[in-house]
Amino acid sequence: MSLVYVQNFSVSLDGFGTGQGTSREAPFGHAGERLHEWMFLTRWWRERSAEPGGSGGVDDAFVRRHDVGIGAEIMGAGKFGYPGWHEDPDWKGWWGPNPPFHTPVFVLTRHVRAPIEMEGGTTYHFVDAPPAEALSMAREAARGQGIRIGGGAIVIRDFLARGLVDHAHVAVAPILLGRGVRLWDGLEALEQNYAIEATSSPGGVTHLTFTRRAP
Amino acid sequence: MSLVYVQNFSVSLDGFGTGQGTSREAPFGHAGERLHEWMFLTRWWRERSAEPGGSGGVDDAFVRRHDVGIGAEIMGAGKFGYPGWHEDPDWKGWWGPNPPFHTPVFVLTRHVRAPIEMEGGTTYHFVDAPPAEALSMAREAARGQGIRIGGGAIVIRDFLARGLVDHAHVAVAPILLGRGVRLWDGLEALEQNYAIEATSSPGGVTHLTFTRRAP
Numbered sequence: 001m002s003l004v005y006v007q008n009f010s011v012s013l014d015g016f017g018t019g020q021g022t023s024r025e026a027p028f029g030h031a032g033e034r035l036h037e038w039m040f041l042t043r044w045w046r047e048r049s050a051e052p053g054g055s056g057g058v059d060d061a062f063v064r065r066h067d068v069g070i071g072a073e074i075m076g077a078g079k080f081g082y083p084g085w086h087e088d089p090d091w092k093g094w095w096g097p098n099p100p101f102h103t104p105v106f107v108l109t110r111h112v113r114a115p116i117e118m119e120g121g122t123t124y125h126f127v128d129a130p131p132a133e134a135l136s137m138a139r140e141a142a143r144g145q146g147i148r149i150g151g152g153a154i155v156i157r158d159f160l161a162r163g164l165v166d167h168a169h170v171a172v173a174p175i176l177l178g179r180g181v182r183l184w185d186g187l188e189a190l191e192q193n194y195a196i197e198a199t200s201s202p203g204g205v206t207h208l209t210f211t212r213r214a215p
Numbered sequence: 216m217s218l219v220y221v222q223n224f225s226v227s228l229d230g231f232g233t234g235q236g237t238s239r240e241a242p243f244g245h246a247g248e249r250l251h252e253w254m255f256l257t258r259w260w261r262e263r264s265a266e267p268g269g270s271g272g273v274d275d276a277f278v279r280r281h282d283v284g285i286g287a288e289i290m291g292a293g294k295f296g297y298p299g300w301h302e303d304p305d306w307k308g309w310w311g312p313n314p315p316f317h318t319p320v321f322v323l324t325r326h327v328r329a330p331i332e333m334e335g336g337t338t339y340h341f342v343d344a345p346p347a348e349a350l351s352m353a354r355e356a357a358r359g360q361g362i363r364i365g366g367g368a369i370v371i372r373d374f375l376a377r378g379l380v381d382h383a384h385v386a387v388a389p390i391l392l393g394r395g396v397r398l399w400d401g402l403e404a405l406e407q408n409y410a411i412e413a414t415s416s417p418g419g420v421t422h423l424t425f426t427r428r429a430p
Contacts, residue, residue, distance in 0.1 A: 013411075013423070014399035015230055174411035174423075178403025184229035188393025196228075196389035198421045200413035206421045208228070208389075 002142045004135065006149050006156055006168035006210075007066050009183070010035040013172060016180035017153030024082040027094060029180060035173050038205045039063050048100075058201045062169060066100075071145025072138040073101050076155035077109040078181075080124070086111035093124065104141040106134055108155060131159050153183040161186055163193055166212050174204035217357045219350065221364050221371055221383035221425075222281050224398070225250040228387060231395035232368030239297040242309060244395060250388050253420045254278050263315075273416045277384060281315075286360025287353040288316050291370035292324035293396075295339070301326035308339065319356040321349055323370060346374050368398040376401055378408055381427050389419035 011017045012035065019031030028035060039045055043054035044064045054060070077086070085091040086109065093099060102121040112126040125141075127134055138147045149159045159165050170183065190196075194210035201207065226232045227250065234246030243250060254260050258269035259279045269275070292301070300306040301324060308314060317336040327341040340356075342349055353362045364374045364383075374380050385398070405411075409425035416422065 013230075014402065015228075172413075172421075174406060174413060176399060176402045176405045178401070184391060186393070187229070187391045190391045191389060196419055198387075198389060198415035198419050200415040200421060204411055204413050206387075206413045206415060 002071065002139050002144060002147050003166040004147045004149060004159070004164055005070070006151075006160075006165055006170065008039065008063055008169060008171055009151055009153075009156055010038070010171045010173055011153070011183045012175050012177040012180075014176050014178065015182050015184045016177040017151065017156070017183045018078075019177050019180040022078070022083060027082065031177050031180060034175050035177075038171065038173060038201070038203050041203065055203070058199055058207065059171075059203060059205060062171065062207050065169070066148075069146050070103060070148045071142030072103050073105045073148040073150045074134050074138050074155070074159075075105060075107055075150035076152050077107060077111075078152045078154070079150060080107045080109070086113075089113075092116055092118065098122075103145075104138070105150075106138050106141075108134055131155075131162055131164055135159075135164055153181045157183055157186060160190065160194075160210070163212065165210070168194070168208075168210040170208045170210070172206040172208060217286065217354050217359060217362050218381040219362045219364060219374070219379055220285070221366075221375075221380055221385065223254065223278050223384060223386055224366055224368075224371055225253070225386045225388055226368070226398045227390050227392040227395075229391050229393065230397050230399045231392040232366065232371070232398045233293075234392050234395040237293070237298060242297065246392050246395060249390050250392075253386065253388060253416070253418050256418065270418070273414055273422065274386075274418060274420060277386065277422050280384070281363075284361050285318060285363045286357030287318050288320045288363040288365045289349050289353050289370070289374075290320060290322055290365035291367050292322060292326070293369070294365055294367045295322045295324070301328075304328075307331055307333065313337075318360075319353070320365075321353050321356075323349055346377055346379055350374075350379055368396045372398055372401060375405065375409075375425070378427065380425070383409070383423075383425040385423045385425070387421040387423060 019029030021029040042060040042063050043056045046054035081091050098119040099122040104123050107126050116124040197209045199207045234244030236244040257275040258271045261269035296306050313334040314337040319338050322341050331339040412424045414422045
């Protein structure tokens with residue numbers, strides 16, 4: 001049975017998973033790259049660009065789990081593209097010809113289109129389905145490996161609220177965005193269903209992990 | 216010159232400093248005591264009740280700073296009493312005849328009344344003044360010692376937004392309240408004026424510290 005994961009989803013101290021004013025030029029709106037700077041400083045990130053250096057501490061340990069044991073990803077339309085991407089027949093995501101997923105990716109959207117096969121094992125499937133149904137499709141595609149709920153904030157919040165996530169990792173960056181899309185809305189008393197741990201890193205990021213309690 | 220501190224102010228993961236539905240029976244609304252449970256588990260708390268035990272780790276180290284070097288506190292009307300306390304001439308705060316402040320306390324309220332002298336050095340002064348002006352009064356009363364901005368969330372946010380705080384310590388408890396009074400509203404880009412550190416404790420609390428940058 002596949003387990004369901006949220007990995008390395010970054011929010012600001014005030015809980016925003018993306019900024020305001022997202023566009024093709026500004027995928028995270030006024031947040032820019034600031035939510036993800038902690039990742040760029042890790043060894044993991046440097047290795048992906050075949051560069052030396054990078055920090056090898058707790059940030060690296062967390063971010064590195066992205067690559068292992070995942071057989072499918074589910075993402076929202078707002079992660080896959082800029083507002084209005086569905087009107088662009090050539091849009092194939094932000095990640096170039098060889099995206100970093102290397103698995104089937106299920107894009108939740110009301111504007112379905114034919115699947116897009118990319119290099120390196122990533123295939124984008126466009127589905128108009130509620131969370132549990134999308135999860136069934138991803139489960140079949142994952143062939144026993146894990147399923148990543150890739151974001152954005154609204155998608156993660158939906159899956160968490162329905163108790164569909166087994167393990168979630170949220171990285172809280174030491175910035176205040178003030179506006180954007182909130183991760184935590186509608187998750188009152190989540191701690192009753194999830195054991196929560198906090199691990200801070202020297203860079204100021206706090207890694208929160210949520211582990212679903214046995215029923 | 217007195218420095219200005221926020222100490223041990225607790226918020227939920229989703230940023231609420233108090234719950235919804237505060238009343239005389241429920242000072243923190245639906246949050247109950249859950250924001251402050253981490254304090255009750257420390258050695259510091261036990262010592263105040265002359266009880267043995269309690270944890271001696273990072274939570275204790277932070278909470279213990281409450282008692283040292285403070286010469287005055289500023290608090291909001293919502294910390295001093297329940298909604299409507301100003302209509303009760305006998306209301307003298309939540310803390311009994313010997314409150315844990317032991318200094319002058321300036322209560323920001325539109326409903327001023329004569330000062331109330333309590334046991335143990337606490338005197339409540341009721342002032343209808345904007346933050347900077349209240350701070351001047353507290354500074355005079357503190358005689359060179361520190362000034363604590365005691366809360367609630369709105370008061371802390373007001374003083375932080377105006378750059379009036381030198382050192383702030385916010386404890387993030389691993390619960391999601393979903394509703395209440397938010398601490399972080401209106402503090403966009405606070406990291407430009409404050410260096411932010413995060414320290415997590417084994418109990419799941421994350422201690423955030425904000426240190427004002429040199430101008």
